[in-house]
Amino acid sequence: MQPATTSGYRRFSLKLLSVVISLNAKLTTIKLAACAGQTASAAPTGNVLFNGTITATCTVTINSNGTMTVSSNLQSLSSHNAGGSAGSAQVDTTGGVSLSVDPVTTTSVPASDTTATTWTPTFATSGAQTVAETGTATALTVPGTSTVAINLAGTTSGINRFSAGNYQATVTLRCE
Amino acid sequence: MRTIAILAAGLTAVLSPIAATSQSMTPMRGEMRSFTDAFAVRVSPGNPYNQRIRVEVHVYDQDFQPVDARITPSAFLLAGQASRPVLVVVPFDGANERKVRICTESIPFPSEQTQIRAQICGKFFGHRRF
Secondary structure: OHHHHHHHHHHHHHHHHHHHHHHHHHHHHHHHHHHHHHHHHHOOOOOOOOOOOOOOOEEEEEEEOEEOEEOOOOOEEEOOOOOOEOEEEEEEEOOOEEEEEOOOOOEEOOOOOOOOOEEEEEEEEEEOOOEEEEOOOEEEOOOEEEEEEEEEEEEOOOOOOOOOOOOEEEEEEEEO | OHHHHHHHHHHHHHHOOOOOOOOOEEOOEEEEEEOOOEEEEEEEEEOOOOOOEEEEEEEEOOOOOEOOOEEEOOEEEEOOOOEOOEEEEEEOOOOOEEEEEEEEEEOOOOOOOEEEEEEEEEEEEEEEOO
């Protein structure tokens, strides 16, 4: 029994020692925290403000031009027709800008074509902002990169027909 | 004295916004005050392509009619990923204020049926002070 009792005392004293160490550690921690608080409040501090202003920006990159094909009734020359392709551009913007296409003013037609042609440019966007095909100015409010598909359709009416030869028209895509 | 005032007005317009590289034109908005019969804006057209392009700068009024402004330089070749400053001096033409569009236009690629001309326009508002 004696050894057991001694062992019990030892265990008790060890526990007591560990409690004392633990209390001391806690007190030390509290004291350090208090000191840290005193140091922080006493040290001189200052705030440095950072300001930044981003104005509206717009970058237009033309990826590819378009191709127009003639319809079976020879009265439509359009990038929408079978075999035709839309022009493609990329617009990177902060938003707060407007995208539009100008009426077509620069065209070249074969000498044999003396009829009047109505040219209708349109555009549609996908990506950061989706805009359904339109010919009117549209606000780009979403920042990011949008892909723009530009189409052009030329039409004649009545007895007029498109004739053989090379046609070319320029569409102005404006970001402002 | 007049030249200095114009240049000062132009510098005010340039220094206000934060300019960044690889943009087609910066700034795109501006409001200037001038003590002379003209106001100046300095814009920086940029070339986002990797190859050299020809750039033209034009000034239009609110109805997209050409404005007789002094543009230096008005047309130039711009290296890929580069930008350069262009000074635009716009006359008030007797008015106390004038709104104009300064547009950077790139010349489209040739030999395609449908050519696309990219045009970046900034809106600028000049006030005259006496």
